[in-house]
Amino acid sequence: MKLYDFSGAPNPRRVKIFAHEKEIDLELVNCDMLKREHKTPEFLKKSPSGKIPVLELEDGRCISESIAICRYLESIVPEPNLFGEDSFEISYIESRNRHIELELWTQIGISWVNGPIVGSMGLFEQIPDAKKASDSNVSAYYKRLDREFSSSEYVAGSRYTVADITLLSAIDFASSMVDLKPSESLKNLNRWHEQINSRPSSKL
Numbered sequence: 001m002k003l004y005d006f007s008g009a010p011n012p013r014r015v016k017i018f019a020h021e022k023e024i025d026l027e028l029v030n031c032d033m034l035k036r037e038h039k040t041p042e043f044l045k046k047s048p049s050g051k052i053p054v055l056e057l058e059d060g061r062c063i064s065e066s067i068a069i070c071r072y073l074e075s076i077v078p079e080p081n082l083f084g085e086d087s088f089e090i091s092y093i094e095s096r097n098r099h100i101e102l103e104l105w106t107q108i109g110i111s112w113v114n115g116p117i118v119g120s121m122g123l124f125e126q127i128p129d130a131k132k133a134s135d136s137n138v139s140a141y142y143k144r145l146d147r148e149f150s151s152s153e154y155v156a157g158s159r160y161t162v163a164d165i166t167l168l169s170a171i172d173f174a175s176s177m178v179d180l181k182p183s184e185s186l187k188n189l190n191r192w193h194e195q196i197n198s199r200p201s202s203k204l
């Protein structure tokens, strides 16, 4: 199976970490975002939204969206389970993952597109007030996570799941590319990050 990837892109990283945890080998195909290869008519046939990651199966069928790809991988290699075992756990992990995608990733995304790196590409009109608001929302969300990690070892309870992968990729991207590293004073959040970061898959 091929994974369309671009070095440093946080969403393909989620899938690479997930596959590593499952010991699934994926053939990485470089989709050069700087050359806008993700927007070519040929690539849009694989991914109608023009985004990576995309998983291409041996027969040419394609799956986009990180979570959809991870679900496919979980269904072909069920262990270790990363999406939940019973009805409650499956739903709980989903809800935690959605909180992070909808409440944190989106805000990091606004800060990213309105920040200096994307600004220097001249692709979008910059809206400084939007960045100011999203920076502040990210900071508030980090504080919420810090409170949650005072009573929860992982994002969705007492074991490592796909929701930890979603959060790790978000925070690492925010820290390295958007200048939104969690403050050292957030001890519980930093404890969680150190713990997850020590897993071999996190080196990807």
Ligand SMILES: N[C@@H](CCC(=O)N[C@@H](CS)C(=O)NCC(=O)O)C(=O)O
Residues within 6 Å of the ligand: 009, 010, 011, 012, 038, 050, 051, 052, 053, 064, 065, 066, 067
């Ligand atoms: N919800 C999608 C987000 C994918 C996404 O935004 N990928 C970025 C790279 S990390 C991308 O392709 N951006 C290009 C664009 O938005 O045009 C997922 O989970 O896979």
